Amino acid sequence: MQSPDSQKDITIYDLAARLGLSIATISRALNGEASVSPRTKKRVFEMAASLGYRMNDSARMLRSGRSNTIGCIVPQLNTHRMSAIVSAMEETARQQAYCLLVMQSLGSKEIEAICANLLFNKRVDALMVVPSEKTAGNMQHFDPFLKRDIPVILIDSGEEKHPFVNISTDNHKAGYDMTRHLLVRGCRQIVHITSSGSLPVYAGLCAGYRQAMTESGIPVKDHHIIPCALTREDGIHTIRTIWQQRKKPDAIFAASDECAAGCISALKEKGICIPGEIAVAGFGNDPVSLMTEPPLTTIDYPGHHIGKAAVHQMMDRLQEKTSSRTVAAIVLRSGLIIRKSTLIC
Amino acid sequence: MQSPDSQKDITIYDLAARLGLSIATISRALNGEASVSPRTKKRVFEMAASLGYRMNDSARMLRSGRSNTIGCIVPQLNTHRMSAIVSAMEETARQQAYCLLVMQSLGSKEIEAICANLLFNKRVDALMVVPSEKTAGNMQHFDPFLKRDIPVILIDSGEEKHPFVNISTDNHKAGYDMTRHLLVRGCRQIVHITSSGSLPVYAGLCAGYRQAMTESGIPVKDHHIIPCALTREDGIHTIRTIWQQRKKPDAIFAASDECAAGCISALKEKGICIPGEIAVAGFGNDPVSLMTEPPLTTIDYPGHHIGKAAVHQMMDRLQEKTSSRTVAAIVLRSGLIIRKSTLIC
DNA sequence: ATGAAAGCGCTAACAA
DNA sequence: TTGTTAGCGCTTTCAT
Numbered sequence: 239m240q241s242p243d244s245q246k247d248i249t250i251y252d253l254a255a256r257l258g259l260s261i262a263t264i265s266r267a268l269n270g271e272a273s274v275s276p277r278t279k280k281r282v283f284e285m286a287a288s289l290g291y292r293m294n295d296s297a298r299m300l301r302s303g304r305s306n307t308i309g310c311i312v313p314q315l316n317t318h319r320m321s322a323i324v325s326a327m328e329e330t331a332r333q334q335a336y337c338l339l340v341m342q343s344l345g346s347k348e349i350e351a352i353c354a355n356l357l358f359n360k361r362v363d364a365l366m367v368v369p370s371e372k373t374a375g376n377m378q379h380f381d382p383f384l385k386r387d388i389p390v391i392l393i394d395s396g397e398e399k400h401p402f403v404n405i406s407t408d409n410h411k412a413g414y415d416m417t418r419h420l421l422v423r424g425c426r427q428i429v430h431i432t433s434s435g436s437l438p439v440y441a442g443l444c445a446g447y448r449q450a451m452t453e454s455g456i457p458v459k460d461h462h463i464i465p466c467a468l469t470r471e472d473g474i475h476t477i478r479t480i481w482q483q484r485k486k487p488d489a490i491f492a493a494s495d496e497c498a499a500g501c502i503s504a505l506k507e508k509g510i511c512i513p514g515e516i517a518v519a520g521f522g523n524d525p526v527s528l529m530t531e532p533p534l535t536t537i538d539y540p541g542h543h544i545g546k547a548a549v550h551q552m553m554d555r556l557q558e559k560t561s562s563r564t565v566a567a568i569v570l571r572s573g574l575i576i577r578k579s580t581l582i583c
Numbered sequence: 584m585q586s587p588d589s590q591k592d593i594t595i596y597d598l599a600a601r602l603g604l605s606i607a608t609i610s611r612a613l614n615g616e617a618s619v620s621p622r623t624k625k626r627v628f629e630m631a632a633s634l635g636y637r638m639n640d641s642a643r644m645l646r647s648g649r650s651n652t653i654g655c656i657v658p659q660l661n662t663h664r665m666s667a668i669v670s671a672m673e674e675t676a677r678q679q680a681y682c683l684l685v686m687q688s689l690g691s692k693e694i695e696a697i698c699a700n701l702l703f704n705k706r707v708d709a710l711m712v713v714p715s716e717k718t719a720g721n722m723q724h725f726d727p728f729l730k731r732d733i734p735v736i737l738i739d740s741g742e743e744k745h746p747f748v749n750i751s752t753d754n755h756k757a758g759y760d761m762t763r764h765l766l767v768r769g770c771r772q773i774v775h776i777t778s779s780g781s782l783p784v785y786a787g788l789c790a791g792y793r794q795a796m797t798e799s800g801i802p803v804k805d806h807h808i809i810p811c812a813l814t815r816e817d818g819i820h821t822i823r824t825i826w827q828q829r830k831k832p833d834a835i836f837a838a839s840d841e842c843a844a845g846c847i848s849a850l851k852e853k854g855i856c857i858p859g860e861i862a863v864a865g866f867g868n869d870p871v872s873l874m875t876e877p878p879l880t881t882i883d884y885p886g887h888h889i890g891k892a893a894v895h896q897m898m899d900r901l902q903e904k905t906s907s908r909t910v911a912a913i914v915l916r917s918g919l920i921i922r923k924s925t926l927i928c
Numbered sequence: 929a930t931g932a933a934a935g936c937g938c939t940a941a942c943a944a
Numbered sequence: 945t946t947g948t949t950a951g952c953g954c955t956t957t958c959a960t
Contacts, residue, residue, distance in 0.1 A: 247731075247953090249952095249953055249954085250953070250954070251953080259930075259931085260930065260931045260932075261931090261932095261953090261954080262930070262931060262932080262955085262956080263929080263930055263931075265954065265955060266929095266930085266955095269955085273929060273930085274929070274930085275929060275930090278929080278930085290727070292703060292704055293704050293953090293954085294645070294704070294706065294952085294953050294954070295704045295705050295706060296641050296644035296645040296650065296705075296952085296953080297645050297936090297952070297953035297954040298953080298954055298955075299641035299644075299645075299936095299954090300639070300642050300644075300645050300936050300937065300952085300953085300954075300955095301935080301936050301953080301954045301955045301956085302936085302954080302955060302956095303936080305641065307684070307705075314670060315660075315666050315669055315670040315673060316663070316666040316669075316670040317666075318661070320666075321660050321661040321662075321665075321666040322661050324660055324661075324685070325659060325660040325661040325687065328685060328686060328687050329687060329689070332686060332687070332694075332697075332698070332701075335701070337684050337686065337701060337702075337705060338684065338685055339652070339682050339683065339684055339685075340669070340673060340683055340684075340685045341673060341677060341682065341683070342670065342673050342674060342677070344674070352677075356677075356680070356682060357682075358637060359637055359638050359639070359640045360640050360641075360652075360682060361639070361640060361641055382635070382637065386592075470873065496870065499874050503874075506876070525815075525841065525870075525871055526870055526871050526874045528815065529844050529848075529871045529874040529875055530874055531851075531876045592937090594936095594937055594938085595937070595938070596937080604946075604947090605946065605948075606937090606938080606939095606947090607939085607940085607946070607947060607948075607949095608946055610937095610938065610939060610940090611939095611945095611946085614939090618946085619945070619946085620945060620946090623945080623946085638937090638938085639936085639937050639938070640938095641936085641937080641938090642936070642937035642938040642952090643937080644938090644952095645937085645938075645939095645953065645954085646937080646938045646939045646940085646951080646952050647938080647939060647952085648952080
């Protein structure tokens, strides 16, 4: 079972025996408790180092009930937005000696529930979730966390009724601002490509779009709001479909940069001038938004700040800081990034 | 300390008491052991469900010595290549009921060592590492894993001397093939933009480039190999620098798509025709490679397969499958993706 | 400032 | 097929 040269772990018992102390003192010294004399502490640390002692976290966890581990569930990891969030979470967590258990729900409510179960059993100290498309409103799989008073922090979940902390961006304002930006530049036939799912991010953008249009006295046409999966291919396909119709739009506002980039490709293929004949805007400030020709106007999604804020909020909760328990939501600002694709002269 | 409605956890003792069985039987039933009668199993599972029993993983971990957790250290999470690898790892791991503890070394050897320590103490069953630029050859911080016979799997670490399993792509061949591709299309002054760091991925590409050039009887000029950080900005800057010199290259082979995309931007800014006047190729098959104009020829980095292979190899090792212990390296193929940016007529 | 002792919830011999 | 029992390595009262 074990390879010949693998050795038994050094425990606090070994240290205690070698130093003629009790395991209690060793434990205290190792945890830096003030009640241990400096001399003893020094001896303990030196012996620990020389024997190569390693704390057994599972034992501590079992005893203390805390794991110094945060669970994290996202739909998928390999997108710009998600990896920005998770990257920031990990970095922030590590600085506080916390680890991040990352899982992907792959957009499935069932998998999300399985992940939540697994992470609950692993006794994570907190859970951060970017809900999948399918989760909407359905949060029972987090009940065990609630019951045990384990902080659950939701990212970009529009719901206010549930008892979790919600961290999100002001997507409504972003959608509104972007639409205003296009309107101010003279666009009137503004097509909004949104998600066919029900994620609050997209709902917010869309609501902002609607409000800006309505405020400007321009009726929102149903066929100007196009739901899809927001991929590059969807962008290409959408443009091709639209261009088969009589009336062409003078602006496209897509809820993802990839999709907007696809639009740009398809438009250029048709020889249509951007932004001369049509303005194009995206969402997310994805690296691709810098690569399009012309560069893409977009909305800066502050994924890094979101991840950081989530972990900070969680730490506050775990340390029961001032009224952290009363925080219901944190909303981060996401500004416009104006580039050439909408700079109509 | 606890909120009023938080309850004590249900343990196997509770189940045992309610059912008039011993904790051993409960444990066996819960673990699906064959020695427990179907009737008893059913009763146990029903009672567990009705009381909301949750296995305490830390207790099991402490007792069994296994954590069903894999540690993973990457330089950073928010790049296309890394998130592809980690995403695949997580998905593959979850299917085997394993969790992934993800940490970022941020390219620092010190942080990498800290992460390794933390993960060791957390008693991960295996460790997967994409070494940072600075780690090269210096692997002592993984010694504790070796000593305890915990599988360590390195990704894209060119080193063969250490005792870990190494999973990588055939970068030498990829670099060779790409250079051949350019040569066959008539290019002679081929500039290779590589990493200023010492990562084997880039060393492999560069070596392949050198070999192809030499084989074709074209001496490799030192100033044709340009080291940088491979960002978009580096690409732009490199082109601007090169274009101040007398002799212009007829091809650019950059070791990252972002960098190649930067090159394309800078070249178009100068009114240079791609691929007419100069061919451009990248590496990684990053989403941006589809967004450039013209689309970028690149090398497909099979991040997904790497992550999957890493976990599979690890599972084999943990289950001591056939000769899994004798595997020293797994090399995956990474083919060329030819697009318009090098299609010289 | 230090020690003794009681578990945390589970697994795995060994018994029956 | 089920039960008894002894820990896994640590934290944490309660004594001293």
